[in-house]
Amino acid sequence: MDLKTIKVIIGREYFTRVKKKSFLITTFVVPILFAGLCILPSLLMLNTKEKSQNVGVVDQSGIVMPYYESNEAATYTDITEMGVDIAKEKYTEMGMDVLVVVSPLDTVAKTVSVQAYSKKPIGVDFSESLGTKATSAVEDYRIKSYNIENLDQIMKDVKARVKVTEYTVDDSGKETVSESAIYMVLSMVFGMIIYMFIVMFGATVMSGVIEEKSSRVVEVLISSVKATELMFGKIIGVALVALTQFLLWIVFTLVIVLAVNGIFGMKIFGDAAASQDPTAIMQSMGVSTDQMGMSTIDMSSLTDAAQQASESGEPSELNAIMGTLSNIPWVKLIISFIIYFILGYLLYASLYAAIGSAVENEADTQQLQLPVTIPLMLAFFIVFFAFRNPDSQVVFWGSMIPFTSPIVMLARIPFGVPTWQLIVSIVLLIATFIGCAWVSAKIYKVGILMFGKKSTYKDLWKWLKQ
């Protein structure tokens, strides 16, 4: 391959894309969205309270109603005297959103059942709180039935809250306070970024190849340069576009977040943190994959960790977060990020290039693309698994098998990965890339000059053998 030629090709691939309006737009709009995602949840949490529900309660048991105390989320009205049937007919007319019916107390089983009626389905949270409150009522009733003296005092003395502090111990025996939620967030974020870039820019390479083919410019090109030069020039050119975009995104996102932070910031993050216990958010994050919740953690725990902790009045949280952050193998993480980013992209971009060479328009790619998108999707799902269960078999193999390893390994690294595994995984990835690049180049060479018929994997196999 001739370096000078490749440089010319890379130059064209790079500059035509960077000069495009769409590149400028995505470069500016995405950081705004990103920053918005970071800031918005905090704003939402501060300013929008859920619309208060008007709840009518028919408490036939006589023990639950005192536990339904009105709060911001709901106003409870006791309409027991109306009776179940009339209440059911009338509750909407009375301006109530929900009717809660508590069954008479079963004195043998010492329990009640609760039914909620409403026009619109009630939310999961609300339903849960109805249940929890009724449960407390029943539990308290059961305890009372033991007729213990000084019960109130005893219950007060019994209440406790135990906090778990996590330490990770390295080989030298050094202990560091850690916070598993931070690992989760980091692991998610890095896995996602790699996934996103591979899909986005792999597709860019593919449509670039299709463009050359469908505009027929390829025949002139191929008589001037080698097919492999053309393919790798394109792949590298697009990679540089990806890196440029990535860097610009980081810079702009930081600028926007810092700017917003400078104007309202101190308050936003402080209040957000004060209004909710950070650990609670982090734990809930582990179970729900709610995008908003995730970004809140991301920002509030990482950027504003110090401030948040001090305002929430729990210095131990600060220690844990700082301890976790210092405990993360940053150097390893960043170096691996770059290596996996590049290798993962190269691997998939070469496959996408081969697919692009086999078709004449984007619409025909669907079918051929499938075998390439499936491992990517798989990796994406393993990432969700990884941040909850980083040492499982699935995650381990996912981080070793080259087609999923760029994404899965990155998600694993924050939790700590033995160096030998990293090396094995990278070597496998490089070997696979070389293999795939060779295969793709062969398919590409034949494919780009095939016009007029829809290609299938059978055709690709034939070209490969030529």
Place this chain on the structure above:
Amino acid sequence: MGLIQCNDICKSFGEKVALDHVSVDIPKGQIFGLLGPNGAGKTTLIRIINRITIPNGGEVLFDGRPITQEDVEKIGYLPEERGLYRKMEVGDQALYLAQLKGMTRNDAMKELKTWFVKFGIQDWWKKKVEELSKGMAQKVQFITTVVHKPSLMILDEPFSGFDPVNAELIRKEILRLKDEGATIILSTHNMESVEELCDNIALINKSHLVITGGVNDIRHKYGNNNIELIYTGEKSLEPMEGVFSVLSDIDNAGRHTAVVSLENELSSNAVLAAVLSQDLQVNSFKELIPRMNDIFIKLVTEGE
């Protein structure tokens, strides 16, 4: 020995044979016409010379040695399926293609500007290709094919898509490039331009080489020994058994235009002698050479 020698080239795509033992010899510094009906295998042969397609058998020699990728990269190639990046500016695109052919950016810029002025298209430099008409894009593509002063050019249907004025412009440029010493392979269906431009041709039909050689030789070879004779006289020319026959004779107030068919090559003198002996005044005597068009049709339909 030619600049390009194709020896015994065979190529098949699966079951379909595209070229069957085709050998052509393309002399240096001349224009070589590659003729044949659609689907005959011309484009395949061009692609084999360009090393875009690898033949199943035979070899292509460049200056007497097997052709290499480096040789090919210097060829100026105008494929039949034209194409440029639609979203790219004309100037950037021309620069890019010239650089791929090994020119430096500065040289390419200088040469391209000259060509753009010559073709009167300076205003297009900043335009996107998708804004150009088909003919306009063709002009740009022709420039990008020849800008690096290739010693060998392969032009596949260079005149298609041009109006007569621009076709003439391109024709002149092709002749000028030949005068400057370039070797040009011209694939075309336009037989008039073959007669006007080409020194040698090869006719391919149904993957076989039908004929190859100098244009004049071929035209004479396929001449049917007819002579056009213009004479003045009271009487008409009498045929001579075994020597010549008269196919037609148009009498225009004593000025006759006759087509005479000779029995053999030597009988042309006999015709003259007969005319003189019959006391007729000869105004013009010329061999009727068949048009390339007729030869083309004759050879192609004979093959069917």
